Amino acid sequence: MKEREREEVPVMIKERLVVIGGDAAGMSAASKVRRERPEMEIVVFERSPHTSYSACGLTYYLGKVVDDPDKLVSRSPEVFREKYGIDARTCHEVLEIDKDGSRVRVRDLRDDREFWESYDHLLIATGALPVCPDLPGGDSAGIYGLSTLESGLVLRRAVDERKPKRAVVVGGGYIGLEAAEALLMRGVEVSLVQRDPQVMTSLDPDMGALISEAMREEGVTLYLGEKLEAFESSEGWVDAVVTDRRTLPADLVVLGMGVRPNSDLAAEAGIELGARKAIRTDRRLRTIVDNIWAAGDCAETWNLVSQRPFYVALGTVANKEGAIAGTNIAGGNDAFPGVVGTAITKVCETEVARTGLKERELKELGIDYVTATIRSRTRAGYYPGAARMTVKLLAEKGSGKVLGGQIVGGAGAAKRIDTLATVLHAGMDVEQMIHLDLSYAPPFSPVWDPVQIAARKLVKKV
Amino acid sequence: MKEREREEVPVMIKERLVVIGGDAAGMSAASKVRRERPEMEIVVFERSPHTSYSACGLTYYLGKVVDDPDKLVSRSPEVFREKYGIDARTCHEVLEIDKDGSRVRVRDLRDDREFWESYDHLLIATGALPVCPDLPGGDSAGIYGLSTLESGLVLRRAVDERKPKRAVVVGGGYIGLEAAEALLMRGVEVSLVQRDPQVMTSLDPDMGALISEAMREEGVTLYLGEKLEAFESSEGWVDAVVTDRRTLPADLVVLGMGVRPNSDLAAEAGIELGARKAIRTDRRLRTIVDNIWAAGDCAETWNLVSQRPFYVALGTVANKEGAIAGTNIAGGNDAFPGVVGTAITKVCETEVARTGLKERELKELGIDYVTATIRSRTRAGYYPGAARMTVKLLAEKGSGKVLGGQIVGGAGAAKRIDTLATVLHAGMDVEQMIHLDLSYAPPFSPVWDPVQIAARKLVKKV
Numbered sequence: 003m004k005e006r007e008r009e010e011v012p013v014m015i016k017e018r019l020v021v022i023g024g025d026a027a028g029m030s031a032a033s034k035v036r037r038e039r040p041e042m043e044i045v046v047f048e049r050s051p052h053t054s055y056s057a058c059g060l061t062y063y064l065g066k067v068v069d070d071p072d073k074l075v076s077r078s079p080e081v082f083r084e085k086y087g088i089d090a091r092t093c094h095e096v097l098e099i100d101k102d103g104s105r106v107r108v109r110d111l112r113d114d115r116e117f118w119e120s121y122d123h124l125l126i127a128t129g130a131l132p133v134c135p136d137l138p139g140g141d142s143a144g145i146y147g148l149s150t151l152e153s154g155l156v157l158r159r160a161v162d163e164r165k166p167k168r169a170v171v172v173g174g175g176y177i178g179l180e181a182a183e184a185l186l187m188r189g190v191e192v193s194l195v196q197r198d199p200q201v202m203t204s205l206d207p208d209m210g211a212l213i214s215e216a217m218r219e220e221g222v223t224l225y226l227g228e229k230l231e232a233f234e235s236s237e238g239w240v241d242a243v244v245t246d247r248r249t250l251p252a253d254l255v256v257l258g259m260g261v262r263p264n265s266d267l268a269a270e271a272g273i274e275l276g277a278r279k280a281i282r283t284d285r286r287l288r289t290i291v292d293n294i295w296a297a298g299d300c301a302e303t304w305n306l307v308s309q310r311p312f313y314v315a316l317g318t319v320a321n322k323e324g325a326i327a328g329t330n331i332a333g334g335n336d337a338f339p340g341v342v343g344t345a346i347t348k349v350c351e352t353e354v355a356r357t358g359l360k361e362r363e364l365k366e367l368g369i370d371y372v373t374a375t376i377r378s379r380t381r382a383g384y385y386p387g388a389a390r391m392t393v394k395l396l397a398e399k400g401s402g403k404v405l406g407g408q409i410v411g412g413a414g415a416a417k418r419i420d421t422l423a424t425v426l427h428a429g430m431d432v433e434q435m436i437h438l439d440l441s442y443a444p445p446f447s448p449v450w451d452p453v454q455i456a457a458r459k460l461v462k463k464v
Numbered sequence: 465m466k467e468r469e470r471e472e473v474p475v476m477i478k479e480r481l482v483v484i485g486g487d488a489a490g491m492s493a494a495s496k497v498r499r500e501r502p503e504m505e506i507v508v509f510e511r512s513p514h515t516s517y518s519a520c521g522l523t524y525y526l527g528k529v530v531d532d533p534d535k536l537v538s539r540s541p542e543v544f545r546e547k548y549g550i551d552a553r554t555c556h557e558v559l560e561i562d563k564d565g566s567r568v569r570v571r572d573l574r575d576d577r578e579f580w581e582s583y584d585h586l587l588i589a590t591g592a593l594p595v596c597p598d599l600p601g602g603d604s605a606g607i608y609g610l611s612t613l614e615s616g617l618v619l620r621r622a623v624d625e626r627k628p629k630r631a632v633v634v635g636g637g638y639i640g641l642e643a644a645e646a647l648l649m650r651g652v653e654v655s656l657v658q659r660d661p662q663v664m665t666s667l668d669p670d671m672g673a674l675i676s677e678a679m680r681e682e683g684v685t686l687y688l689g690e691k692l693e694a695f696e697s698s699e700g701w702v703d704a705v706v707t708d709r710r711t712l713p714a715d716l717v718v719l720g721m722g723v724r725p726n727s728d729l730a731a732e733a734g735i736e737l738g739a740r741k742a743i744r745t746d747r748r749l750r751t752i753v754d755n756i757w758a759a760g761d762c763a764e765t766w767n768l769v770s771q772r773p774f775y776v777a778l779g780t781v782a783n784k785e786g787a788i789a790g791t792n793i794a795g796g797n798d799a800f801p802g803v804v805g806t807a808i809t810k811v812c813e814t815e816v817a818r819t820g821l822k823e824r825e826l827k828e829l830g831i832d833y834v835t836a837t838i839r840s841r842t843r844a845g846y847y848p849g850a851a852r853m854t855v856k857l858l859a860e861k862g863s864g865k866v867l868g869g870q871i872v873g874g875a876g877a878a879k880r881i882d883t884l885a886t887v888l889h890a891g892m893d894v895e896q897m898i899h900l901d902l903s904y905a906p907p908f909s910p911v912w913d914p915v916q917i918a919a920r921k922l923v924k925k926v
Contacts, residue, residue: 026911059846059906073846306901317911318904339899346903355903384521384535414879420902420913421882427900428890437801438889439768440882441808441817442780444521449488449779451882 016043019331020106020121022096022267024048025055026320027298027327028127029077032088034328042332045119046082047094047108052151053079058317060154061177064161065184071155099124099271101291123293123331126268126281127324130261130299130315132177139233144240145255148177157256166190166253170243172230174201178258179213179349182222185256186350193223193250195230195243202354204345205408206361208375209394212410216352225250230259261315263300276302278313285337287327295331297323304340307358307405307426308367314341342426343406346416351389353416357423358396358406370399374460378452380414382444391415395422395432395456402431402464407453414446418453432461478505481793482568482583484558484729486510487517488782489760489789490589491539494550496790504794507581508544509556509570514613515541520779522616523639526623527646533617561586561733563753585755585793588730588743589786592723592761592777594639601695606702607717610639619718628652628715632705634692636663640720641675641811644684647718648812655685655712657692657705664816666807667870668823670837671856674872678814687712692721723777725762738764740775747799749789757793759785766802769820769867769888770829776803804888805868808878815878819885820858820868832861836922840914842876844906853877857884857894857918864893864926869915876908880915894923 019035021028024046032044046053054077062068082090097116098107105120132147134140144164146157160166169185171178174196185192194201194217200210201217201224214224225245233255234242243250263280274290276282280302283289287297298320305312319341329336346355364371373396381388389412396406407422409415425435435457442449450458481497483490486508494506508515514537521536530536544552559578560569567582594609596602606626608619622628631647633640636658647654656663656679662672663679663686676686687707695717696704705712725742736752738744742764745751749759760782767774781803791798806819826833835858843850851874858868869884871877887897897919904911912920 056844056846056906056911058904059844062847062906067848068846070846316904318902321911322899341901344901344903346905346908348905348907353908357901357903382518382521384518384530384532385524386529414876417876417879417903417908418882420880420900421886423901423903424883424886424890427896428886428892430890434889437784438882439803439806439819439885440780441806441819441879441885442520442778443808443810444518444524445810446808446815446879449518449783 017122018043019123021046021125023127024053026317027324029054030321030324031125031328034325035332036086038332044088046090047096048092049095051092055151061180061184064158065187101271126296127298128264128300131264133259137232142235142240147257169254170252171256173258176347181256183349195225199227205356209408220350277311280313286330295327297327306340306342344423355409355416355419357419358426372399372463376456385444393452393456395460397432432457479584480505481585483508483587485589486515488779489786491516492783492786493790496787497794498548500794506550508552509558510554511557513554517613523642523646526620527649563733588758589760590726590762593726595721599694604697604702609719631716632714633718635720638809643718645811657687661689667818671870682812739773742775748792757789759789768802768804806885817871817878817881819881820888834861834925838918847906855914855918857922859894894919
């Protein structure tokens with residue numbers, strides 16, 4: 003409506019987009035809108051001092067794989083302002099969305115001044131927040147999360163300056179694994195506490211067991227199936243982690259207990275939430291409110307394999323959604339079809355990847371499925387550097403439609419998950435997978451690529 | 465007919481399969497038939513002393529990357545005989561197919577004895593032959609092809625014993641590139657002569673130029689756009705290669721001028737040939753003769769992108785076709801849909817891969833197409849070991865349907881061709897490629913995988 007009215011007096015008032023959150027989704031959207039609509043005013047409020055940084059790179063900065071934190075920043079606020087004409091205001095926190103008044107209440111964190119900013123379009127790109135348990139001793143110093151660039155700088159400084167001997171990582175997901183690797187590289191003794199019986203519960207337990215084994219071989223002491231209960235400290239600094247089974251001495255603690263969508267602001271404004279309390283949007287990334295959009299880690303997405311709403315916090319998805327929200331805010335028409343649930347990481351020499359649905363999800367959905375797991379090599383057996391790799395493939399019983407895949411192995415193993423992700427997007431069955439014309443030469447693969455070896459085993463069970 | 469008759473007296477006469485050629489296609493088929501039909505008699509005639517070896521591994525044996533040639537053999541004739549009950553007779557050459565009499569004439573190369581062997585089913589899996597130009601001096605010693613395991617052993621021995629200083633490789637395709645790499649690794653000065661203006665004509669000239677550049681950087685002297693005219697020798701051993709532009713001194717010559725299907729035996733028997741004189745088959749791998757089948761490098765296949773008959777000599781295809789021919793010979797029903805034209809190789813640090821159709825093929829087919837080429841990195845820019853990679857993507861103008869892709873880059877670049885190959889199998893368009901949920905973490909990829917960066921550029925041109 004508003005747009006229409008303004009179109010009648012086009013030269014008078016500039017349209018204004020306000021973006022809450024200046025990382026992947028927010029800045030992708032802002033950049034897209036700038037390209038499509040050079041005349042639109044774009045204001046981005048970012049709580050931290052940084053924009054467009056690689057949250058996924060933080061553990062590598064911790065491990066000194068990357069030494070200059072500036073390298074993690076793809077574009078600074080100054081670049082956005084000067085080169086792109088995007089008014090990127092860091093250290094500005096949005097406190098409230100007034101959707102009826104089409105304005106947001108903002109606090110400038112540098113001087114605590116508050117003001118209202120009006121918008122024609124609002125994009126919520128507030129990202130995710132690390133899950134922080136409210137446990138005794140949880141406010142001790144020396145306990146770190148790893149989510150924003152700031153948190154990464156603080157943790158790295160603590161390791162640089164205090165040179166901890168023993169660290170405890172709580173949580174065996176992506177952040178937990180990568181933090182454990184980083185701390186090992188820094189010469190720290192690492193213990194890892196995980197509530198589940200295996201690390202990496204985004205994979206099935208049998209595949210998780212391979213990762214647990216690899217971590218033990220790298221020197222991480224695992225305490226699996228143990229529940230975090232408290233932290234102990236001396237002089238305000240953490241010195242132990244207490245589980246339901248033991249007390250683990252610790253000079254430093256890293257929490258990697260997962261994330262939740264940062265959707266409180268939206269919820270308080272009466273914007274509908276969906277899966278795991280992420281902001282619900284349509285495929286064009288619009289919320290239930292006409293001129294309010296949401297993208298990235300704060301928003302719900304769609305799982306193309308389960309055909310259900312889905313929540314995932316990943317930079318790739320945030321970038322894609324940001325670009326699509328930007329296109330639509332600029333007046334275009336683009337839709338995000340959804341994801342298949344692809345993720346990849348490594349811990350020391352072991353690569354890990356997954357896509358699609360795992361056994362527990364299939365059971366919950368009541369889908370009758372079959373699985374096959376094979377061990378092969380990343381290269382021809384006789385070629386130097388041929389590393390072990392295990393592939394697990396899941397397919398629907400009867401139809402043979404591929405439903406998911408998981409890979410654990412040495413260098414070169416995990417990126418093969420992209421073939422499986424593409425298979426899922428295409429809705430292929432196991433038979434079609436066997437016929438795929440994948441590349442082979444001795445330095446790259448056995449004659450049958452391991453993902454196809456898995457398919458050849460699985461086809462017999464369908 | 466014959467089968468029917470025998471079925472009426474099932475215990476009396478064993479059905480017999482004769483296979484001509486004991487490498488990928490032939491032995492895959494024989495193994496498959498053995499599993500499905502334990503009672504069938506299986507005789508394989510192989511001209512060389514070896515079965516089931518990796519022809520693709522020969523250049524790595526030459527380069528001493530692999531030191532034990534036995535490692536290139538996946539199953540010896542003895543294993544086939546003793547463990548699988550397959551009568552694998554090496555050093556046996558089939559000289560004639562008598563299709564009306566359902567028998568083949570065979571020569572035992574060890575004693576030159578000839579005999580006839582009858583069959584119920586015949587599989588022709590005679591592979592490919594290297595193209596050998598009939599040029600002055602071509603019969604000199606010191607000129608080598610690289611196709612069979614024997615030829616690999618002979619060439620390696622020549623390099624080991626004669627320690628050549630200067631070698632000339634003729635041909636800039638897969639074998640030429642890999643042979644050049646191997647000879648460099650052996651400390652030999654390498655020149656490469658190629659008729660075309662770039663190496664690797666299975667890629668477009670602009671991508672081939674990147675490979676030429678990389679080879680020069682590795683120390684190979686390239687003579688592009690030059691035609692081989694003759695060889696010079698002294699005392700019977702080659703000492704120079706003559707092109708239309710110069711005379712190149714050479715202590716050793718490797719020919720990598722491509723291969724042609726070894727289809728003469730079939731042609732002489734009146735079996736129809738197709739693309740590039742490869743044996744024509746239906747998708748079940750049957751020739752025009754009811755009980756004669758053909759698979760692997762001697763047979764024609766189908767290109768799923770061009771929807772035209774196609775010839776390619778690759779171990780992957782041979783293995784797949786062999787397995788399918790085996791299934792059908794055993795009484796099953798399986799069909800080979802075809803290939804999309806995927807291939808991969810490396811020369812020193814540079815990886816090369818291609819799939820689908822290249823520009824010249826698209827022009828010949830009269831398809832209106834667009835292309836985009838991008839430069840990116842194999843990993844996040846800030847992550848150590850992020851190597852350069854160039855991706856070229858081709859799509860149909862208008863529909864945006866992806867038609868082909870080419871990759872040249874450092875470690876980790878080329879295997880991404882599998883994503884593009886799967887895209888081609890699925891018939892996806894560029895837009896769908898952009899939405900693919902591919903894996904990202906800093907050690908594995910930029911946030912947008914390079915193949916998607918290419919798609920994002922290409923989509924604007926569609």
